[in-house]
Amino acid sequence: MFRNIWFQLHWFFGITAGVILIIVGVTGGMLSFQSEILRLMNPGVLTVTVPAGAEKLDPTELLRKLQREFPDRTVNSLTLHTGANRSASVNLASADPRMRRGETRYVNPYTGELLGEVKGQSFFSATMRLHRWLLTDEFFHNRTLGKQIVGASTVLCILLSITGIYLRWPRQVSSLKVWLTFDLKRRGRGFVWDMHAVLGTWVLIPFLIMSLTGLYWSYGWYRNMLFDISGVPRPAARVMPPPAAPEATPEGVAPAQRGGEGSERTRPEGRSGERGSGAGRESAAPSSAAIARELGVVWTSFQEASQGNFSQVQLRIPQGNGQEVSVTYQDARPQHERANNRMTIHPVSGEVTLHDRYADRPLNVRLMGSMLPLHAGSYWGLPGKIIFMVASILMPLFTITGFMLYFERRRHKKAALAIASEARQADADENAEPLLIAYASQTGYSESLAWQSAATLQKHGYNISVKELGSLSASDLGSYSRALFLVSTFGDGEPPVSARPFVRLMAEGDLALNGFEYALLAVGDRQYELYCKFGHELDAWLRDHGAVSLYPMVEVDNGDPEAIARWQQQLASFPVAGSALV
Structure with a gap:
């Protein structure tokens, strides 16, 4: 449940701050080599x-x-x-x-000899004002408005980075391949997911550093807090520099x-009133x-x-x-x-x-006096500057891929809700044999398949319950004699975020499922090496605890219609309610 909350918050933060972060990221990247560009433009x-x-x-x-x-x-x-x-x-x-x-x-x-005017300064000046204040100083004569919007979006960028890495945290933590592998041959959702998640992991540290230092210019309380924590005296305020x-x-x-x-x-x-430094000075x-x-x-x-x-x-x-x-x-x-x-x-x-x-100077003094180089990456020399520039320019990629994944999830969720609404309208005999249909879905696709399966099996006389796999306890599972499991695998063999509580249950309990009958559909993407891994893990766990598989597990590669047809054939021959266990 806690993980699912963070999942929803991650989407909310991205949708809320995405457009502002695109502006701030692109302009920041454009400013990275301002000095070098101006020199090239102004021989x-x-x-x-x-x-x-x-x-x-x-x-x-x-x-x-x-x-x-x-x-x-x-x-x-x-x-x-x-x-x-x-x-x-x-x-x-x-x-x-x-x-x-x-x-x-x-x-x-x-x-x-006096030289000419510098070309391009007005462009970079406008870019800086867009980066820091969204040009509200020009359009509304109010820097504070833009600064607050940028500051709030920067805070959300920090939360996006933290929740993103938390949600990505794999079971094989030590595997660099899981963390950093990106396959350009992938297509469809797998390619979009890799761009969003894997590339996001690559630039996580630059994003955090840029965000944490960027707040230095957004909030006075934050700037003062940094000085207090570092033990560096706050600079004296200057009324008229x-x-x-x-x-x-x-x-x-x-x-x-x-x-x-x-x-x-x-x-x-030629003006009088000069400040003298000794006696007798005129x-x-x-x-x-x-x-x-x-x-x-x-x-x-x-x-x-x-x-x-x-x-x-x-x-x-x-x-x-x-x-x-x-x-x-x-x-x-x-x-x-x-x-x-x-x-x-x-x-x-x-x-x-x-x-x-x-x-x-002591390290704390050097760091507080180097906030801009830390923010721009130049604190680590030319490599750091290039890395931070690339990370900044990539910001639109994460916003766009995030929206793509979000709208795909919304589309599957909407389809699942429509099917669920139709299935719930059908009359069900509360005294009939209960049948569990459990789904674990990352995008909503497995959920829609679960409700489709429920609609198909309604004529078999069951009192059907469609539930999220992660919401089931050991006692819930033990109260059924038959079940359907429709589970997705995403990334490198990872279960959906919502299924993590059930994964812990699989690791903990000695649950007796003798005589428990089930059918299992595993959704995955064959582009990944560990194709349908979670489905295979669940199938093995059920068998190890005494459950009986009614049919061979069906693997669905990226919505493969032939695999869905095989699943529908299994449902057509599924035992009717009250029939003897096989």
Whole structure:
């Protein structure tokens, strides 16, 4: 009974959340290689042609060129790459209140020339908003609505994964063949079932990881719970974040302004009210030369402290006032796109006052700071990224095959109910000999055959009871002298979910069935190696406990009409009520 409840819940969860999970899965897969796709789409912007014999400009030279290009705007940060053909990027303060993180432009690191706009960013931006909020921010001006729908569907995805693996749990737990075998030669329902169940087992772990990490962005209480469980302090809330590079640029550089780090506010040049760091500092805005000089000190100190072991670095631009400057960088071979190291450097003395390396942090801190790579699979490198992308893109497959299996079950169930309704309308003599017709069905097909058999045998004078096999107890079985059994086998020799309680009864009891007569029809699919296995197991169990088979067991391969005709012939010769036992 408990297993059957989970079976019904699994179908309900899939039908309820299926369409939303298709959207979230496909968009997630599309975003997996966003950075790589954008670089391919934007040669000459995100990548540059390397001039023969040229060297990249020093950050101070690059800054001077940018200051001449944008004399009225503050340069917040520079992002540099060690890759020869990678563009540099600059983050500029913006007067537009909607651009609180500033404006990012791309620069040729060899010449300082400003490059064009990045094509495809608006598409990936819309894809991300569809992935996270179902575009409710655009259509309803309400992110919360979409976020709640996606969050609820993600919870149902977790329940689908758990109930699915519970329902799939085979009796031969240690057999990898049972768990992971997929036969492309199968057809019909067997092929659909394999795609749904076997492929679902393959992607179970990615689905669970993606779902459990995805809730981090859906629910604040869940995010806080993760911080509390991991023992990592919750990041301080920021009312007005300072301008910085976008949180996920095409290069994958995370902003330096995270967790309260680098909290100073940058101000446009030429404005008074600068934040001084020592006595006697004047309120006038620092000169471009002072800013460039401090940047040179920071750059030299960074190179010495990092020992040249970096692939990309984001330099917060000093403001010429002696305040410490934050630097965010990644190792030459970072574990993933968020494996950021941080430095704090004094721009006058060049002293490194903080050097926080990702690799040196405790595991719990690394995990909580790597939620996006965990969600995208990049935490495990390129193989993990590919696996998670494929799992995401496969989401429609599970929804579609789930609906196919559901509607097939509904069709058989509807047919069974129609036949059952007709059979129940016939008058039955309650004092007549009782006859049990027990069925075990995964799709409803065996149930419909059971009711058809009941209708056929009504003229034989029995008081017929049609029951689900899993609902029978030992005493129930002992109260009949004759019975029909119509049982299905699905997967690799597994009994239907509803029959599991009776399987336990078969394993437990010493039930005496001496003189008990029966006929048995076994439904299966010959594409599977263990064809009709449950039917053979039930037949052997009945014989071992003294029961007598009236006819040879009939095996039905995928609704084979010839096999059904043989079963009907057996029913036609079935003993009438009150006749002597054979």
